[in-house]
Every structure is written in C-alpha cells, then in structure tokens.
Amino acid sequence: MSEAVSIRRRGFIDALPLFVPAFPFGLVIGLAVVESGMNKLVGWSSAPLIFGGAAQLTLISLLGSGAAVAAAITAALVVNARHVMYSAALAPTFQRQPRWFRWLGPYVLIDQLFALVSVRVDDDPDVFRTYYLTAGFTFWALWLITVATGLFVGPIVPVEWNLGFAVPIMFIGLIVIGIGRWPQTIAAIVGAGITYVAAGLPSRTGLLVGALVGVMAGTIAERFKK
Amino acid sequence: MIDLVAIAIVGLGTYFSRALFIVVLANRRIPDPVLVSLQFVAPAVLAALVVALLIDEDGAVAIGIPELAAFAVGGGVAYKTRSHIWTLVAGMTVYWVVRAVL
Structure with missing residues (x-):
C-alpha cells in the first residue's frame, strides 16, 4: 500500500513543474472568455469539457470575434487533431489496462501528461495506471482553478490595456515552441x-x-x- | 446556448481524437503519410489563427507596427527561452510600449 502512496506522490510532484507554463495560458483563456462576452460559466465549462488549452482558446476567441460557429468548431477540432498521435503511441500500453481505464485515461491525455507517461510505458500496469491518473488529474484540477482565476482577473483589468492581444501572443509562443x-x-x-x-x-x-x-x-x- | 453546444462538440471531438487508438483501433497503426501530415496541423492552424484573429469586421487585416513588433519580440523570446510566461511578458510589454510611443 505504501508503494501506491509513493507512486501517487511521484505523479503529483512530476506534474507541478510541467503545469507552470500552462498557468499563464489558463489565465489568458479566462480573459478570452470575458472578452468574448459569452456566459462566463459556459466559457469556464470548456475547461472540464474540452480540457485542452489550444482548442479552448481557438474556439472561444473565434466565437467571440464573430466567426461562423461551424468554422470555429472545425478550427478547434483541427488544432487538437495532434492528440491522435498520442493515442496511437500509448495504445499498446493501454491494452494491458482494465476497460474502465481505457475509457477514462484519454480524457486527460494532454501534451504534458503524454510527455510524462511516454517514458513509463514499460512500468508494471498497476504502477502505470496509478501514476497516469494522479498526474493527469493533478493537471486537471489545477487547470480548472486557473481558468476560473482568469475569469475573475479579466473584469478588473482596464479595457485600454487591450489584454485580448495576449491571445495571438500566446499562439505565437505555441507555434515557436512547438x-x-x-x-x-x-x-x-x-x-x-x-x-x-x-x-x-x-x-x-x-x-x-x-x-x-x-x-x-x-x-x-x-x-x-x- | 449555441456557445455551450459548440464547446460540447469540441469536447467530444477532442476526447475522440485522444481515445481513437486506445479504445477503438487498439491494433491498428496510423499510416505513415497521415503521420507525416499530422505534425504540420498544429503550426499551420495556429499561424492561420493569429492572422484570423487580427481581421476586423470589414475583412481587412489590422496589423500595425505595435502588433508586428510584439510578434517579433515575443517569437524571439519564445525561441530563446521556450517559456510561455516570458513570451507573454515580453510580447505584451513591447506591444504596450510601442503603442504608447507611436
């Protein structure tokens, strides 16, 4: 039992530094929700429903800019198409896992989690599962909180600052770093x-x-x- | 309401792209040509997005000197530091300073 605890601790601790770059990203998504004028709770729900920063930001900023809804949805889906590669890369490892985990796991399969677990694919299946779920849902909880924080920060920032420009800047960073x-x-x-x-x-x-x-x-x- | 529907659709689609091989096609491999093209999806779409977000209501692209300066510096900082935080700080600072000076 103590082994499971130490694996959980490991997953939690490994997740924290990788979340740091996602923090400003989550804030900008919260700001984009405020700028787009959409219902804040609806905008925030993109965090648990989509759970993917680039697609969330794409969808919200396009909806807010008067794009056709179908075009906004298509663009957001295309942005996230890279996840297919992660899915294919981890498929053999997941074959040794119980069915419930094969269904739940993909829900939290973001870039950072893939980076963490792709070096652990040869772990014992139970260890892999515990690590994956702990790190994945650590990201998940932090992400939901960060996007919510952006929602509260957004309205107190003066309009003249034109903070909406942070959105294309974030995209430039995503392109260059990626x-x-x-x-x-x-x-x-x-x-x-x-x-x-x-x-x-x-x-x-x-x-x-x-x-x-x-x-x-x-x-x-x-x-x-x- | 339409916003929530759009979010739900993208959420389902995103889950599907993550689950495709783990849940559905566990024994299949992605054909190599598809794999090659997939790596260009994110850069192409994100770059297209940057331009699309700067299109105003009349369909004209509104990019001035402050925006270009911010992109150049932000891009450079991203390249050097690989950090989203520094990219954001540098890009927004340049944007504000150039806008104030002009």
Missing part, C-alpha cells in the same frame, strides 16, 4: 500567408483554407527534404 523542424516552419508561414490573402472570405473561413494549404505545404516540404 516547431522542431523546418518543414513545420513552412507550414506555419504558408498557413498565415494564405489566411492573410483569404481574409476577405466570409465568417473567417479563410482560416480553414490557410490551415489546409499550410499542412499541404509542410507535407510537400517534407518530401523535398529527402
């Missing part, structure tokens, strides 16, 4: 450029065109690399 290889840089530049050219399209659908062409450009660049 890029590991130059074809990804091409995907980003082409994605932005085509969206700029297509800015006149109705309901911000230019964003989807830009994203699609950006992915194609990255894929082509990858071919030329070889």
Whole structure:
C-alpha cells in the first residue's frame, strides 16, 4: 500500500513543474472568455469539457470575434487533431489496462501528461495506471482553478490595456515552441500567408483554407527534404 | 446556448481524437503519410489563427507596427527561452510600449 502512496506522490510532484507554463495560458483563456462576452460559466465549462488549452482558446476567441460557429468548431477540432498521435503511441500500453481505464485515461491525455507517461510505458500496469491518473488529474484540477482565476482577473483589468492581444501572443509562443523542424516552419508561414490573402472570405473561413494549404505545404516540404 | 453546444462538440471531438487508438483501433497503426501530415496541423492552424484573429469586421487585416513588433519580440523570446510566461511578458510589454510611443 505504501508503494501506491509513493507512486501517487511521484505523479503529483512530476506534474507541478510541467503545469507552470500552462498557468499563464489558463489565465489568458479566462480573459478570452470575458472578452468574448459569452456566459462566463459556459466559457469556464470548456475547461472540464474540452480540457485542452489550444482548442479552448481557438474556439472561444473565434466565437467571440464573430466567426461562423461551424468554422470555429472545425478550427478547434483541427488544432487538437495532434492528440491522435498520442493515442496511437500509448495504445499498446493501454491494452494491458482494465476497460474502465481505457475509457477514462484519454480524457486527460494532454501534451504534458503524454510527455510524462511516454517514458513509463514499460512500468508494471498497476504502477502505470496509478501514476497516469494522479498526474493527469493533478493537471486537471489545477487547470480548472486557473481558468476560473482568469475569469475573475479579466473584469478588473482596464479595457485600454487591450489584454485580448495576449491571445495571438500566446499562439505565437505555441507555434515557436512547438516547431522542431523546418518543414513545420513552412507550414506555419504558408498557413498565415494564405489566411492573410483569404481574409476577405466570409465568417473567417479563410482560416480553414490557410490551415489546409499550410499542412499541404509542410507535407510537400517534407518530401523535398529527402 | 449555441456557445455551450459548440464547446460540447469540441469536447467530444477532442476526447475522440485522444481515445481513437486506445479504445477503438487498439491494433491498428496510423499510416505513415497521415503521420507525416499530422505534425504540420498544429503550426499551420495556429499561424492561420493569429492572422484570423487580427481581421476586423470589414475583412481587412489590422496589423500595425505595435502588433508586428510584439510578434517579433515575443517569437524571439519564445525561441530563446521556450517559456510561455516570458513570451507573454515580453510580447505584451513591447506591444504596450510601442503603442504608447507611436
């Protein structure tokens, strides 16, 4: 029993430093909810319902900017499509787990948790499960609290500060920090450029065109690399 | 109400993308061409988003010197520090300072 306690402690302690970068992100999402003018409780519910910062910020900022709802939903879903890779990478490990955990586990499978557990896939299944759940739900609880904090901070910040600009700044950070290889840089530049050219399209659908062409450009660049 | 529905749809879709191989396709692998393209999804969409968020009601892109300066410095700081906190602090500071000076 004491072993389980020490694994839980380990999962909790490992999660804390990885949450630090997510903290300003959660605050900005809270601010974006306030700026978008949507019901605050509804906006906050994106934390437990989506539990993914980039998709939450994408959806909320686009809904608040008057984009077509379908375009906002599509963009947010596409942003989170990278999770399919995590799912595939952990699938063999999850095969040795009970059914309830195979259903619950994916709910908290965010970037940080994947980074933590991907080096523990050869652990004993019980140890892996305990560690995964502890770290995952530590992130989860901290995230719900942080987004709520952003909701309360938002209204006391003066409008002239234009704090909404923090949203594109966060996206720039996500892009730069997430890029590991130059074809990804091409995907980003082409994605932005085509969206700029297509800015006149109705309901911000230019964003989807830009994203699609950006992915194609990255894929082509990858071919030329070889 | 429509906001809540949109959030719920994205929530379901996100869960699905995380659960796809763990729950449904446990014995399948992602085809290599798909795997290659997937790594370009996040940078392309996020870059497109930055531009989309700066489009005003008339469909014109409203990017001035303060925004460009903030992106350049924020991007540079992100590259150097790999830190969201410093990126946010640097980007917003530059944005406020340049806007006040101009």
